[in-house]
Amino acid sequence: MLDVYDILPFDNPDGGVWKQGFDITYNENEWDSEPLQVFVVPHSHNDPGWLKTFDDYFRDQTQHILNNMVIKLQEDNRRKFMWSEISYFSKWWDGIDSQKKDAVKRLIKDGQFEIVTGGWVMPDEASPHYFALIDQLIEGHQWLEKNLGVKPKSGWAIDPFGHSPTMAYLLKRTGFSNMLIQRVHYSVKKHFSAQKTLEFFWRQNWDLGSSTDILCHMMPFYSYDVPHTCGPDPKICCQFDFKRLPGGRVSCPWRVPPEAIHAGNVQHRAWMILDQYRKKSKLFRTKVLLAPLGDDFRYAESSEWDQQYQNYQKLFDYMNSHPEWHVKAQFGTLSDYFEALRKESNLGEKSSDSFFPVLSGDFFTYADRDHHYWSGYFTSRPFYKRLDRVLESYLRAAEILYSLALVQSSKSEMMSVFPSVNNYKLLTEARRNLGLFQHHDAITGTSKDWVVVDYGTRLFHSIMNLKKVIIDSAHILILKDKAAYNYDTSTPFLKMDDVQSSQDSLPRKTVIKLTSQPRHLLIYNPTEQERFSVVSVNVNSPRVKLLSPLGKPVTVQISAVWDGATTISHEAYQVSFVAHLPPLGLGVYQLLEVQSSEAVLADYNIYMRNTRQEKPDRLFKIKEMQNSVDNIILENSYMKLWFSGMSGLLEKINTKEDGKNHQMKVEFAWYGTTSNRDKSGAYLFLPDGDAKPYIFTDPPTIRVAHGRIFSEIVCFFHHVTHTMRLYKVQGLEGQSLEVSNIVDIRGEYNRELAMRISSDINSQNRFYTDLNGYQIQPRLTMSKLPLQANIYPMTTMAYIQDVGVRLTLHSAQSLGVASLKNGQLEVIMDRRLMQDDNRGLGQGVQDNKITANNFRLLLERR
Numbered sequence: 058m059l060d061v062y063d064i065l066p067f068d069n070p071d072g073g074v075w076k077q078g079f080d081i082t083y084n085e086n087e088w089d090s091e092p093l094q095v096f097v098v099p100h101s102h103n104d105p106g107w108l109k110t111f112d113d114y115f116r117d118q119t120q121h122i123l124n125n126m127v128i129k130l131q132e133d134n135r136r137k138f139m140w141s142e143i144s145y146f147s148k149w150w151d152g153i154d155s156q157k158k159d160a161v162k163r164l165i166k167d168g169q170f171e172i173v174t175g176g177w178v179m180p181d182e183a184s185p186h187y188f189a190l191i192d193q194l195i196e197g198h199q200w201l202e203k204n205l206g207v208k209p210k211s212g213w214a215i216d217p218f219g220h221s222p223t224m225a226y227l228l229k230r231t232g233f234s235n236m237l238i239q240r241v242h243y244s245v246k247k248h249f250s251a252q253k254t255l256e257f258f259w260r261q262n263w264d265l266g267s268s269t270d271i272l273c274h275m276m277p278f279y280s281y282d283v284p285h286t287c288g289p290d291p292k293i294c295c296q297f298d299f300k301r302l303p304g305g306r307v308s309c310p311w312r313v314p315p316e317a318i319h320a321g322n323v324q325h326r327a328w329m330i331l332d333q334y335r336k337k338s339k340l341f342r343t344k345v346l347l348a349p350l351g352d353d354f355r356y357a358e359s360s361e362w363d364q365q366y367q368n369y370q371k372l373f374d375y376m377n378s379h380p381e382w383h384v385k386a387q388f389g390t391l392s393d394y395f396e397a398l399r400k401e402s403n404l405g406e407k408s409s410d411s412f413f414p415v416l417s418g419d420f421f422t423y424a425d426r427d428h429h430y431w432s433g434y435f436t437s438r439p440f441y442k443r444l445d446r447v448l449e450s451y452l453r454a455a456e457i458l459y460s461l462a463l464v465q466s467s468k469s470e471m472m473s474v475f476p477s478v479n480n481y482k483l484l485t486e487a488r489r490n491l492g493l494f495q496h497h498d499a500i501t502g503t504s505k506d507w508v509v510v511d512y513g514t515r516l517f518h519s520i521m522n523l524k525k526v527i528i529d530s531a532h533i534l535i536l537k538d539k540a541a542y543n544y545d546t547s548t549p550f551l552k553m554d555d556v557q558s559s560q561d562s563l564p565r566k567t568v569i570k571l572t573s574q575p576r577h578l579l580i581y582n583p584t585e586q587e588r589f590s591v592v593s594v595n596v597n598s599p600r601v602k603l604l605s606p607l608g609k610p611v612t613v614q615i616s617a618v619w620d621g622a623t624t625i626s627h628e629a630y631q632v633s634f635v636a637h638l639p640p641l642g643l644g645v646y647q648l649l650e651v652q653s654s655e656a657v658l659a660d661y662n663i664y665m666r667n668t669r670q671e672k673p674d675r676l677f678k679i680k681e682m683q684n685s686v687d688n689i690i691l692e693n694s695y696m697k698l699w700f701s702g703m704s705g706l707l708e709k710i711n712t713k714e715d716g717k718n719h720q721m722k723v724e725f726a727w728y729g730t731t732s733n734r735d736k737s738g739a740y741l742f743l744p745d746g747d748a749k750p751y752i753f754t755d756p757p758t759i760r761v762a763h764g765r766i767f768s769e770i771v772c773f774f775h776h777v778t779h780t781m782r783l784y785k786v787q788g789l790e791g792q793s794l795e796v797s798n799i800v801d802i803r804g805e806y807n808r809e810l811a812m813r814i815s816s817d818i819n820s821q822n823r824f825y826t827d828l829n830g831y832q833i834q835p836r837l838t839m840s841k842l843p844l845q846a847n848i849y850p851m852t853t854m855a856y857i858q859d860v861g862v863r864l865t866l867h868s869a870q871s872l873g874v875a876s877l878k879n880g881q882l883e884v885i886m887d888r889r890l891m892q893d894d895n896r897g898l899g900q901g902v903q904d905n906k907i908t909a910n911n912f913r914l915l916l917e918r919r
């Protein structure tokens with residue numbers, strides 16, 4: 058794909074009736090020797106939440122669509138239909154009688170009804186981590202296997218805002234042979250159409266053979282609705298969307314309505330649509346044609362089924378009874394189409410013949426028209442993009458611990474009271490809530506405010522439930538004397554060390570009350586590597602002793618817990634230490650209060666302008682740095698860091714291994730939105746030029762902590778509390794810098810806040826971003842593209858490099874990222890937009906929260 062981007066001019070000439078394409082011509086006799094095979098594929102796109110919540114859509118539309126499906130498909134066995142979102146399908150299934158269930162099974166067996174993809178949702182492909190992509194796919198497929206005995210074989214993704222090869226890989230490994238994608242940059246579509254490469258084998262970047270190849274069909278036109286799927290001319294195709302017959306609720310914006318088909322007009326109408334089919338088929342290599350027939354929440358009313366199926370059947374009957382037209386038209390499912398395509402192109406089920414080209418790379422960043430790039434949604438509603446990943450981490454921990462606990466509990470009678478069934482229900486519900494959130498209007502941040510709250514509440518409840526699963530499971534696993542096991546719901550054996558009070562608030566650490574009697578601190582390592590990792594907990598006393606699982610004293614750092622920038626809380630103290638844990642292991646540490654502690658207190662320098670600390674703290678050493686502008690230095694055995702004494706922001710890194718200095722300037726910057734009619738919204742990023750530096754009239758208060766386990770610098774800007782922490786430990790944790798930004802732009806008007814890192818790394822216009830935390834995709838920043846086109850999704854990391862070093866920004870949440878200048882990396886952290894961007898949402902993004910963006914910055918020698 059990088060080669061394709063190199064060739065394309067990204068101009069946007071008027072292509073005539075196919076605005077973003079070109080004139081298509083054909084010879085009358087092209088099909089004489091081999092007829093055109095047309096598969097009209099009825100479908101209904103059901104978003105699991107967007108303008109309405111999942112439940113409201115189900116109640117108002119989806120249940121009726123599926124109910125009518127059962128009736129209307131049985132009326133004529135030539136009719137076909139397909140479905141992809143199992144979140145909806147399973148909900149519907151739970152409410153229907155066995156007679157209906159049998160009918161559905163029959164329709165599937167007879168090939169009239171097909172499940173495509175079969176995931177819990179049709180996921181976004183930019184923001185989700187592969188853990189969640191797999192989770193939602195398994196959840197759907199397991200449901201299908203258990204309830205219908207069905208295994209889908211073709212992928213159908215008509216609405217995600219750009220496409221990732223990770224999805225192609227997962228479908229391939231699931232056993233799929235075919236897939237379809239739709240939202241691809243209009244210039245790419247035009248180029249592929251001209252080259253007849255809309256059907257290709259999608260191959261992974263790393264694959265030197267062909268084992269990852271999957272046959273992919275890219276839809277050629279602007280949209281998946283009927284006007285843009287029968288052929289190049291939407292004015293004609295719209296006349297074959299019979300839901301838009303005069304008198305109905307929807308009409309054709311091209312102002313020529315459909316006509317019901319009857320004996321008097323069938324010849325002319327059949328000829329009109331055949332002309333579109335023929336033109337469309339000229340963009341492909343075979344004489345098999347796919348013509349999808351559907352739209353959002355279509356086929357809800359019984360009359361709509363009659364309108365579409367009866368009129369199309371008349372057209373088919375007419376075409377098929379005129380052999381001189383050389384066409385065979387029929388209803389089909391996606392797999393009907395792919396089967397015919399493979400037969401026609403002599404593709405065996407396994408071989409990737411040279412008939413279709415091979416392509417590697419991805420389809421970001423999507424533009425549907427003009428300079429309307431969908432790079433805003435990479436960041437929209439970042440609070441929930443973070444919450445998603447928090448849920449994922451709890452889910453993984455809970456699944457492993459539950460599995461181990463289940464094995465334990467089956468070993469003795471005593472432990473049979475372990476609530477395995479109830480906890481399994483909570484696990485399933487969490488998987489489904491996580492799965493639901495991968496939907497292309499959920500994690501993307503592109504649904505209505507109250508739908509966002511619905512998703513957030515589901516994520517939040519599942520986090521609480523998973524904590525319960527973790528507690529119940531860990532309980533059974535840590536007992537030395539399993540005979541002592543006693544399950545009591547009212548008094549949980551363990552408690553978690555943080556609480557989140559509502560779906561839209563950040564978690565807070567709980568304060569552990571210490572006495573001279575040891576309290577057990579249980580730490581779990583959910584990774585399959587041995588780990589040495591810094592753990593921090595809050596306690597109510599600074600006189601702390603910590604014992605390791607072997608009973609040995611552990612070095613701890615006591616830090617102050619702060620109320621705001623400069624006030625120390627005496628309710629709580631933070632204990633930090635290096636925990637050592639085996640892979641997937643639990644460690645039981647002991648914490649107790651002692652008379653005289655050997656714990657080392659952190660000490661503080663506070664840089665304030667104009668104000669003064671009232672009185673010295675009775676415990677911590679705090680030095681006030683009035684009007685100091687000297688550089689601030691943090692240091693460990695790997696590196697030395699220089700921060701500006703004015704802003705507190707990082708400026709330079711010295712790597713001790715080679716003694717080299719590296720410029721590493723951290724800044725914040727604002728983007729505004731254009732003054733044109735089309736402005737940034739939930740989907741689109743339409744900036745008013747380059748970002749403007751974040752200007753502060755009063756320098757921020759800066760708080761610097763020096764400790765034995767870590768040192769850190771915290772800068773209190775008006776819109777962001779920026780922390781950089783340096784761990785004084787061996788290994789990766791000590792080699793990287795922990796970066797945390799607590800962002801609050803609730804008072805702003807059409808602004809987006811970015812963090813930018815400018816280095817002296819000679820990266821030129823090349824940088825790298827991950828896709829779904831699964832693979833790395835090289836990127837080229839191109840001056841022929843507008844700024845917003847050079848923003849890419851970052852799920853877990855982005856990096857720049859030159860011959861000497863590599864700088865990686867690891868991210869704990871999905872956000873939009875760019876490298877707009879040599880040596881730069883920047884990440885958009887939150888966006889507040891006062892208007893809709895005309896993609897159907899009908900609102901701006903103004904429900905901003907106090908949001909945590911967490912990162913690690915790693916500078917490596919190459």
Ligand SMILES: [Zn+2]
Pocket residue numbers: 102103104216497
């Ligand atoms: Zn959709």
